[in-house]
Every structure is written in structure tokens, then in C-alpha cells.
Amino acid sequence: MTAPRPTRRARLRIPAEAALLALSLTALAALHPLFTDWSYLPRLAVTACVAHATVAAARAGRLGLPLTALVAAVVAVLTTTWLHAASSTWYGLPTTASWDAVAGELGDGWTTFQEVVAPTPPTTGFLLATTVALWLVAYIADWAAFRLWAPFEAVVPSAALVLFAAVLGEEGHGTLAAVGYLAVALAFVLLHRAYRQELTVRWVARGTGRGTRALLAAGGALAAAALVAGVAVAPRLPGSGDPALIALDGRGGSEGPRVTLSPLVDIRARLLDQRRTEVFTVRSDEPAYWRMTSLDRFDGELWSSGGTFQEAQGELPTGVAPDRVSRPLRQEFEITGLSAIWLPAAYEPSVVDSAGLDVRWEPASATLVVDQERATSDGTRYTVVSRLPQLTPDALRQAGPAPDDLRANYTALPDDFSRSARATAAGVVDGAATDYDRALALQEFFRDGFSYSTDVPAGHGENAVDAFLARRTGFCEQFAGTYAAMARSVGLPARVAVGFTPGQRDPADLGRFVVRGEHAHAWPEVYLSGFGWVAFEPTPGRGAPGAESYTGVQPDQATSVGPEITLHSSAGVTTTVPAPAASRPGRNPDDDTRATAAPAARRSPWAGRAAAASAVVLGAALLYLLAAAGTVAVRRLRWRWRRRRGPDEAARVAWLTANDALAVTGVAPGPSETPLEFSARAAPALGTGRDAHRSLALAATAADYAPGGVPAPVARRAAEDAKAVVTDVRRRTPLRRRVARRLQWWRPGPAHDGPTADRART
């Protein structure tokens, strides 16, 4: 496709560009199903406007694609730091601290992205990732729309964004967004086409205005009809509404291993964002920790688990069947908003009665889940009888060593597990005689010196272990994860159990407990031979009912209702979602702790990545300059070599040299132009070099066509003429323009219509 020449005033240019921006904004709005609220929109909308304005301005300034990318990158970096890491700038300029902040948030965003299900709160990490996507969309769309003149291709990037949101977002939220997006996309294509017609097509009898209006009206009617018909037809198409053939995010019903998110990563969201959301109610004679599952694999970053679930009804086969003293507890569960596959129960379930509900059971982790036919356990009712262990310290001290295979499985740690954590753990358990004492010592280590706060970064990975140990502040996820890992490091078989604290007793019905998001909890379990898995409680402010006898911890849990002090007053604003700006970059005390207390653990990887990023940017700039210099050098070398091949080549090279210099003024020979024609066209751009250029044109023509070629004196004079032209051009153009032209080394020069082309005029 050839770019139309903007010969006339284009009235539709701004509307067409605005429509492209509107397309990006609509795509942005279509991302809503991914987030819990609209707070993500303002800053990203500003980003989209800036991105489109930047690339459009670069195009209007006739910058080439690479230069446009460079300009866009600079503006993107500046605006992103202003919008997302303003506190780290130095008089508005990004510093290494900005690099650290942005890279850190992006890294966190990526980690979170792998772990959570939409909708999620719009964290800075997600906003930054979307910012990057928006800049790419703006750059590619503008390039396709107004340089390639391919409107449908220009729609593709933002459509990809919408499709991404549709795939990841909650089902059924996207149709309206899709219709809105389609409407804007069709409007854009129409406006773009009208704009292009305005530029390229000559209208008979000044019909521009009427013709464009007719085109827009007819196109609008056609688009509206297609949209209405599309919305009406889509649900009636074969296959519409059927389950997916390829299941992403567990929507479909395909066979194969079932993968679900680690319940551990939900805890923070439940504690903060869904703390008032009722998760389930349970009728039970006494409170207990309602346990969902346990996680036994630690890869240095994440705690996870896996197992083979078997159908279960009635009596449950238990993996470990210790002859310990226990008493039964009957619980009736009604799940309302758990949004997961788990069926909570007090440890350890022995009988399940689910009244027609298909339930599966995995003995090793003592986990009950719903069958694959159900995506979540929400809306189910079931009854479980659990056997609560009766433990005493004396009995536990008698526990023998764990079996070897079990010990091997549950003390596995990644090779690169933090040395300081190992050393700390070894120091803590030093002097404890039995496994039980060691477990207790570890529990006391955390309960004594640490404090509870949800206002810390999520995660329970390896860096998080060091950071947590240095910070000594965190919430159950970190306490449980770190406890289990450290227990493993001193040879105690340990795993992380995930579930809920007992919840709030229903004042109207004292046998009923209402469990909310804020009751989400995680705690470690240590294997003590003869007693099975024994729960410990390292998290301050939490305590399991019935475990006081051997953990020495009073029953305790979070509650935001009632006389007790709320645990998360910082988040206790009217909305349950803390504004991202306030919650993350603004948590200064925590930032300070992280920066001062754990410089080696927390800062160094980010600093390294920032340095790497800077190096990449600098390297790219250097490569670019080298390429610019290299092309010039290679061209000069090739010319020198050609010049030696005789007077003909010398004359041609002289002609090329002169035209290369002339290109700085924006005049370049067209593909079908003869040297003399070009020389005539180039004359106005030259002063004293005009005659020299004309005689060069003659010499070049002769070199190409004269029967005997050019004689040597002519070639020598051509070289002098070329010098004269170069000098003249140099005198007539400012250095700035010459440098700019040299930097755009890939540019062949402005296209020139051939002498006979496009001469038809109205």
C-alpha cells in the first residue's frame, strides 16, 4: 500500500486518530472483569491518551518507526514513573530507585498473576503490566492505521487485549464490553476509511463533504445493523454456550489432572478484600480450625500439593491411622462463598455424608474436594464427623522417630534454601531434646519476637523467607510457610495446612459459626510418630481451640465485629479494597524496614535487574549509533572500492556521493527519474553547487549510457563536482538536520512519484 500524500486539508484526521484512541480506551474498559473495581481506569486512561498522542505527534513530525519507538519509550518511562513511582523521582526524572520500584512491582505483578484468579484488586504491578501493553497497542495500532493504512490490522492489538480479558475474566461479564468495543472498532474503521478517501480520492464536483457524509451515514447504518444482527445471531450459532473444548482456568469439563490455585495465595485477598464476605457457615458443638487442605511441596517459592483423589462417601480411609486418643466432632457445613473446590472440615475427617453430592478424598493430606463436575463447592451442604486428637505434652515427648520415607518426603527443601534461615532455625531448636520440643521452640520463636500485620508483601517464597525473618512482621501465610520450611531444615517433617479459624458464633444460634474471609488462616503441621500430623500455631493473635494443652496458645482469632480490637484497622475504610496508591507505594514504614533491615536479601536482585535494564537500554542506544555509523562507513568503503574500478564507476560514485549529501535536504532521486530530471528538480535546494550537480548528472548519464563510457578527466571533474555539492549542502543545512538524517540511516529518502505517475488531475 502506498501512503497517500496529504495534499489537502484533512478534516477527518483528528476524528480518525481520536477513534483509534477511543478504541484503546474501550479495550481498557473491557479489562474491567479482571479487576475488582474501576480504580484501575483513570491512570491507565491517562496512559493511553499520552501514548496515542506521543506516537501521533512523532508521526506528524515525520519521524521514522525506530525513532518513534525511541521517543515513545522515553515518554513511556517518564509518564510511568510520574504515575506509578512519583516518590522515587528526582525533580521528575526517574532514578535507580524508580527502576527498582517499577521492576519490583512488575515482578510482584507477574508472581501474583500466576497465582490469582480474576477479579483481583488492581495492584500497581498489574497496572504497570497493562501500561506496557497499552504503549505497545498504541504504537502498533498507530503504525498500522496511519503508516500502513491497514485499519483492520490496527484493530488487532486492542482486540487482543479485549480477548485476553475475556479469556481470563469472569464468565458472562464480557458481552456488553465486546459489543461496545465492536461498535467503536467499526466506527474507527469507517472514519479511517473516510479519512483515507479524503486524502487520496478526488471527488467530482467538490463532492468531498457530501460524499464523506454519505459514506459515514451508510457505514454507520450498516455497522449498526451488523451489530444488532450479530448480538441476535451469536447465541443461536451452533456451539454457542457449549462448554469450552480447551479449558483454561478450569471453566471446561475436560479430563486430565485438575489444577487449582494454591489456597495459600487466596488468604491475603480473603483477609483484606473479602474479609466481610461470608465464606461458609458450620453447625458444630464446639469451635475448631476448619481445615481445607495441606501443602507439602516447597520449591523455594511456593508451597503446593498434589494427590490422587478417590470417590468418598461414608467412612473415610485415613492415610495415617495412629492409635491416638481422639473424640468425634460432628459438623454440618453450608458453603456460600468459598469460590474453591475444597470442602472444609475439622482435622481429621473420618466420615462424610454429602447427600448426593459427589465428594473426593485424598487421605495423605486429609483433603475433601467436590467432584470435577462442579467448578466450586459453593452452594453445597454436607456433614462431616471428625476425630479430634487429644494430645498432651508428655505423650508427645514420647513420640518416636518418623518413618524414613515420610521423613524424606516432608523434610525436602530446595538446595538454595536460605542459609541464614537454616542457621536461625538450628539456633532456635538448639537444646531441645525431642521433636515436640523442637517444634514448640520454633513456635515460641515466632510468637515471641514477631508481630502480625497484613500490610506486607504477599508471598511465601524463598526471598520472602529472608525478608520475613528480617522484618519480623507478617501474617499467617508467612508464619506458617516460614515455620514449615525452617522445621524441615532442622529435620522435622512439616507441611502447611490451610483453612479457616472457627469464625463468629451466630448470636441467634450459638451452635452455628459464621466464617468470613477475615478468618482465612494457615498453620504448620508437624509429623510426630504415633500421633500423626500435629498442628502448631506460630502466628501471633491466632490460636486453635483444643490445642492449648500442647501448644500453650490460647484460642484466638481475628474479628472485626464485637468488643475485640480489629486487626486491620489500616484497611478498615468504607471500601473493602484499599486504593492501590495508598496501600502499596505508600506503606513507608514497611518499605523502610525492608530497605534497611534486609538490604542484601531484598534490594540486590532488583538493583541487579535495574542495572541489567539500564544496560539493555544503553546497549540498544549504542548499537543504534554503531549501526548508523557503520552504514555510513560501509557505504564509504564500498564507494572507495568501486571508484578504483575505472572512470565510469568513479563518475557514478561521485553522483551517489552528491545525492547522499542532498538527501539531508529531503530531496532524493525517484525510482523512475533520470539523473538530469532529478538534477532539475534538485536545483532549488542547491546554491553554488547547482551547476556542479548538473554536470554530475551528465557524467552519471554518460557513465551509464555512453558507448565508450566517460574519460578519466571527466571522472576526476565529477569527483570535484561532488565535493562542491557536498560543501554547498553542508553550508545550507543546519548541523541538527544533518545529524538527524544520519541517525535515520535506514531511510531511503522521500518517495518520489515517477514523472508520469499520477498526473491525472481534476
Next chain:
Amino acid sequence: MLTRTGWLTAAGAVALLAVGRLLALDEAFVAGATLGVLVLLAAVGVGLRRLHLDVARELHPRRVHAGRSSTIELEVRNRGRRRTPVLTLVDQVSGTRGARLAVAPLEREAVTGASYELPTERRGLLRVGPLEVLVGDPFGLAQARVRVTGVSELTVYPAIDDVAPIPDSSGTDPHAGRDPRHRLSPAGEEFFALREYVVGDDLRHVHWASTARRDRLMVRQDELPWQGRATVFLDLRAGYRPPESIEPAVRAAASLVHAGRRRGQQLRLVTSDGTDSGFAGSHAQVDAIMERLALVTAAATHDLGRAVDRLSRHPGGTLVLLLPADAAPDDRRRLQRLGSRYGRVVPVLFNPSSWDPDAGDGAARGDDGPRVTATAPFPVVWERLTRRPAPVGAP
């Protein structure tokens, strides 16, 4: 029927439906269905559209010298009962991308017109048309073409320079050499002969008495007694490298013919391939010569014999030889020998490639005659050649 964009959009719709089915995405279903319906509506709309248009196209003038303008005039009238959609008229013009005009919607019986100039930089034959009307949908998904007019031709004559006519010669003309300036008017007529009518003759010259007697149209040929005759010989043989360098010679020939006609000379063009126009005086005959000059091209080889034969058969007046500078000396001598049959022979040499300013000043007469070069174009050389020497003994 569907354009490339249309097919791509249809493919996109199918792809979206497939994605929708694979991932169970309602959004993709809606988008796919909308795009599919859009393509369908566009195709049906374009397919069902019936146009009743009168399109008239006029080209004038049909013959033009290079560099002068020639214009196409279009008139479009909507004969249908409904308003037309936005139409695109596409007129092919040989050697260019053609003209592309959009027509805003026309009400019933409404007329609109447009005109555009044709490129006349180069001599030759320019084909215009066929004119096609494109009907499409606003999104450019479907398109129908209707051919509405045929092909017109524009003859672009060589460009002409304002040069002095070929000087009269002494020779077989009885009155040759007399200075025509003392005559009061060049319109004085003297009867010369009766001959048969040929196309292009002025009807006022028909001699009705003889026509009645002979039962054929006879015309009276009025020959001005001082009327000069001149022959232009144009060498088209190889020697023009590249072939385009024949242009100055053709242009020179056209300029001489044009100047001769203004002066009322009887002119004749002989080319090296043996074509002989015969002596021409009328507009039609001169136009025929111009038409010939519009289309001549350099040819690889011609035997000069036939041309020399033609030249020697009907001699008279001045003979101007337009030759490539590197014509073989033998050929040049053969042509020069014709001098005995003509009043005067003026050779003009055209440097085949006018690149080298050192090749010589055209005005500098060597042994072989004046040369046309880059710095000395034909009008300059001719001006020097025809500059009348001051009359001897003039006051």
C-alpha cells in the same frame, strides 16, 4: 465480488467463532457473528445494487503537441429511480496509474461532471479507458465493477520549437531564390494544375467543371510561384543510444514541419525506413506527417537505399538531413550526393548522447556539419544556420 479486505474479514469472523467455540467465549461469538453479518450485508448490498448511469466522456483536443494540455471531460447522469451510493470512477490511462474519481451520491436525474488533464509530456499514442464504475460498501468489503465506456486515443505530437522555416533554395524551382518579402501578400494564387481530390483538400478548391466532366472530384491546385519546397530526412537508424536520444531529432523535424506550414511551404518527410509523406501543404497532410512523427521509434537497421531512392525520385527545394552524429561516412556521402538534385542540402547532426560538454559546440562547424549537443539545442543551431548573411552591397 468480495475484496481482499472482505475475504480477510470473513476469515477473521470464522477465526473468532472458532476461538469462541474452543474457549467458550461469548465475546468471540458476538464479534465473529457481527463481522460475518457485516460481510454478508456488504456483499448482498453491493450485489443487489443496480445502477442506471449515463456516462459521457469527451477528449479534446484529440491531437496535441507534447507539453500542451488535453482534457478529458466526464459527465455522469443518474437515470435510476434511486439515489446512487458513493461511486468511484476509474479511468485507465496508459503509462499511468489512471484517474480515480469519487462521485458523491446523485439524486434521480442529477448530473455531475468532472474533467482532468492527460499527461502529454511524451509524444506517442495515449490510450484512455475503458472507464469503469466501482460500487462498494462503506467498509470496502465488497465491490462490483461496471464498464461504462470504451477506449479513446490521444495522439501526442512531438513538442515543437519556434524555429525559422527552411530557407528557400535555388534549384529547379523557376522562381526559387527570389526574396518573398517584396510580395504584398502570401495569399496571391496562381493556377498550377488540376488533380484528383485527396482527403484533406480544401473543398473550396474543387474545380466543379472538371469534376462534372471527369465524374471524379477534381481540385485546382494553386501553387504560389515563390512557394518553396522542402524535404526533411529523418534518420531513424541505430546510432541513437539510448533509443530515447532520438527525441531531439524528432522534435527538430516536427519544428521544421510546423514552421514550414506557417510559411505555406510544401513539405515532405522522408524517413530512413523509406516512408515518404509526399509534398504536403494542407492541414490534413501536415497532421498526417505529425502523426507519423508522433509514433516513430528508432529502429535497429534500415537499408538506406530505399530512402535514397525516394529522395532522388521527387527532388526539389531544400533538403534538410537530420542525422545521428555517428552515421556511417558512406551513408552520409550517399545523402550528400543528392545535393545535385536539390537546391540545397543542409545536414544537421545529432550527438547520440549529449552528456559531454566537451564534445563540441554545435555552432562550431566541422567537416561534417553543425551538431546538436546538450549545450547547443536544435533551435540555436538552426538559428545560426539560417541567419541570413547581410546582402552584398546593402546600404
